[in-house]
Amino acid sequence: MADEIAHVVSLIKADERNIGALSTGEVIAAALIFNRMDWLPLGYKHPLDAIDRLGSNWMGMVMEHHLRHR
Numbered sequence: 001m002a003d004e005i006a007h008v009v010s011l012i013k014a015d016e017r018n019i020g021a022l023s024t025g026e027v028i029a030a031a032l033i034f035n036r037m038d039w040l041p042l043g044y045k046h047p048l049d050a051i052d053r054l055g056s057n058w059m060g061m062v063m064e065h066h067l068r069h070r
Helices: 002-014 016-021 024-033 047-068
Strands: none
Touching: 002 016, 002 024, 002 047, 024 047
16 A cells, blocks of 8 residues: 555656546645645645544555655
């Protein structure tokens, strides 16, 4: 599953406009990884709502990526 995060990160690094091609969960993950709360979907304007939406598996991958790349 870490490959999914790497894929999201590479898409965004290539062109931030790729955010539009991502699923809701991927958008939330990208927003958290890149610290871009303005990317959160309309229903998830508070980071805690977004974290809850991601669930423990995806949030774990986001945290793992963050810790490796800070």
